[in-house]
Amino acid sequence: MYLDVHKESEERMKKTIEIYKEELKSIRAGRANPALLDQISVDYYGTRTPLKQVASITAPEPRLLVVQPWDVNLIPIIEKEILKSDLGLNPSNDGKVIRLPIPLLTEERRKELVKLVKKSCENAKISIRNIRRETIDVIKKMEKNKELSEDDRKAAENETQKITDKYIEMIDELTKKKEEELLEV
Numbered sequence: 001m002y003l004d005v006h007k008e009s010e011e012r013m014k015k016t017i018e019i020y021k022e023e024l025k026s027i028r029a030g031r032a033n034p035a036l037l038d039q040i041s042v043d044y045y046g047t048r049t050p051l052k053q054v055a056s057i058t059a060p061e062p063r064l065l066v067v068q069p070w071d072v073n074l075i076p077i078i079e080k081e082i083l084k085s086d087l088g089l090n091p092s093n094d095g096k097v098i099r100l101p102i103p104l105l106t107e108e109r110r111k112e113l114v115k116l117v118k119k120s121c122e123n124a125k126i127s128i129r130n131i132r133r134e135t136i137d138v139i140k141k142m143e144k145n146k147e148l149s150e151d152d153r154k155a156a157e158n159e160t161q162k163i164t165d166k167y168i169e170m171i172d173e174l175t176k177k178k179e180e181e182l183l184e185v
Helices: 003-025 072-084 107-144 150-183
Strands: 041-044 047-050 055-061 064-069 098-101
Touching: 003 107, 003 150, 041 072, 064 072, 072 098, 107 150
Parallel strands: none
Antiparallel strands: 041 047, 055 064, 064 098
8 A cells, every 4th residue: 555655756756857858958068959949938929938949959060059949029039038938049040030159168168067066966956855855754743643554654655755766866877967068178
């Protein structure tokens, strides 16, 4: 019966990992990657719309992103949003497409990005730990309501900790890979 509690908490932890992976994708590592622009949205006829829904985004070269809006009237709006973002990119357009040259990262910028990754990592770990805490609270309530014996509660708490450790380890591994990618020259 406490297996349902574990299933639910593991599902929530998986979602946390997916969100963390998406966050990491949006942190640029000196290479052109269309996912860099995933966080950008534009005002499209009065509605905030993700950039990838109003334009095609490609990386024709390792250090260049090309944004081709389906409506050329969006070019100035898209440029403004890219400049407002903290990506540090300078858009240029020819009236049809926006070119985003990806500058080499300075050592200082790399270190800033590593700090950003560490902050994001800590937030993901906090989410995982909150899920663990909520799961253990549910298990304790089950014991209080006589649905579990004390031994079953302890076993369930140990299982919860094992699941938590597994997901914290996944976060550490993802963080390590991203840091290596950022510090690679």
